[in-house]
Amino acid sequence: MPESVFKDNLFAGKKVFITGGATGMGLGFAQAFLNHGAEVFIASRKEEKLAEAASETKKKFDKKLLWKTMDVRKNETVEDVAEFLSSEWGELDILVNNAAGNFVAPIAAMSENAWRSVVDIVLDGTFRVSKACYPLLRKAKNGASIVNIIANYSWNAAPFVGHSGAAKAGVLNLTRTLALEWADDDIRVNAMCPGVVLTDNVKQNLMIDENTAKMFEDYIPAGGVTTPEKMAQQVLYLCSPAADVITGDMLIADGGQWLVGNAFYQMGKKFIDD
Ligand code: NAP
Numbered sequence: 224m225p226e227s228v229f230k231d232n233l234f235a236g237k238k239v240f241i242t243g244g245a246t247g248m249g250l251g252f253a254q255a256f257l258n259h260g261a262e263v264f265i266a267s268r269k270e271e272k273l274a275e276a277a278s279e280t281k282k283k284f285d286k287k288l289l290w291k292t293m294d295v296r297k298n299e300t301v302e303d304v305a306e307f308l309s310s311e312w313g314e315l316d317i318l319v320n321n322a323a324g325n326f327v328a329p330i331a332a333m334s335e336n337a338w339r340s341v342v343d344i345v346l347d348g349t350f351r352v353s354k355a356c357y358p359l360l361r362k363a364k365n366g367a368s369i370v371n372i373i374a375n376y377s378w379n380a381a382p383f384v385g386h387s388g389a390a391k392a393g394v395l396n397l398t399r400t401l402a403l404e405w406a407d408d409d410i411r412v413n414a415m416c417p418g419v420v421l422t423d424n425v426k427q428n429l430m431i432d433e434n435t436a437k438m439f440e441d442y443i444p445a446g447g448v449t450t451p452e453k454m455a456q457q458v459l460y461l462c463s464p465a466a467d468v469i470t471g472d473m474l475i476a477d478g479g480q481w482l483v484g485n486a487f488y489q490m491g492k493k494f495i496d497d
Pocket of ligand 1: 267
């Protein structure tokens with residue numbers, strides 16, 4: 224089990240649903256919850272990735288990961304998942320809205336389809352999944368928790384990833400709205416903002432050479448480029464009893480990257496210019 228500051232059985236008996244949980248950070252969150260006693264369900268589009276994640280998790284930790292295909296852009300598949308969870312668990316303690324799509328493109332060169340597709344996954348998808356899971360979250364016995372995964376350009380400009388920036392900004396606003404609307408249902412809603420996290424996606428698309436990797440490191444004042452396991456600790460904290468007075472908030476876990484200026488501007492420019 225990877226190093227964790229939390230006790231092994233912290234989430235014993237808890238039911239956790241993570242969107243986009245077959246790869247990258249989502250899989251890191253899934254395995255961390257499993258390793259702390261929770262039952263975990265993941266859903267995304269590609270069946271082979273989901274099956275691979277489940278078999279890797281079984282091999283590595285001897286834990287069972289439940290899964291089903293779902294496209295957050297298609298409401299019927301989201302409803303399907305909610306029905307499945309209703310019959311399987313009857314309630315839901317924790318929802319992590321992690322699924323996302325993104326690619327570098329300046330607005331002037333972005334098609335309407337490209338814009339719509341990212342906003343549909345990130346913002347509309349968070350709305351659809353949260354709404355479909357609301358009846359189950361209300362049934363959680365000791366209060367429920369939603370964590371929405373955002374980015375540090377959610378409250379800043381998002382040069383060259385404008386579709387994702389606008390969508391994540393919407394998710395941050397939705398986080399605060401739901402925190403108030405669902406407070407009486409004992410559902411806390413927070414956002415977690417990762418720094419630069421070394422997932423396969425980031426390795427393949429951003430860390431294209433040594434200089435680029437160094438440029439990312441140089442933009443992060445504390446902690447450097449980080450890991451899904453470290454980011455999982457932030458999500459676990461937000462869902463833990465220690466955080467039961469925290470709602471409508473965001474936990475920025477980016478090593479102070481956003482404080483030193485809009486790193487995405489310089490980074491994005493490099494990608495556009497090359
Ligand atoms: P990732 O490995 O690409 O994970 C994204 C997941 O979303 C994939 O498993 C993908 O699975 C799923 N997904 C995409 N479109 C979907 C759809 N329409 N319906 C359902 N699932 C869908 O990326 P990651 O780096 O781990 O990122 C995880 C989260 O952290 C994202 O919200 C991202 O914006 C955020 N973030 C990442 C970083 C970083 O440095 N990595 C920094 C800041 C924020 P399928 O393709 O099979 O559907």
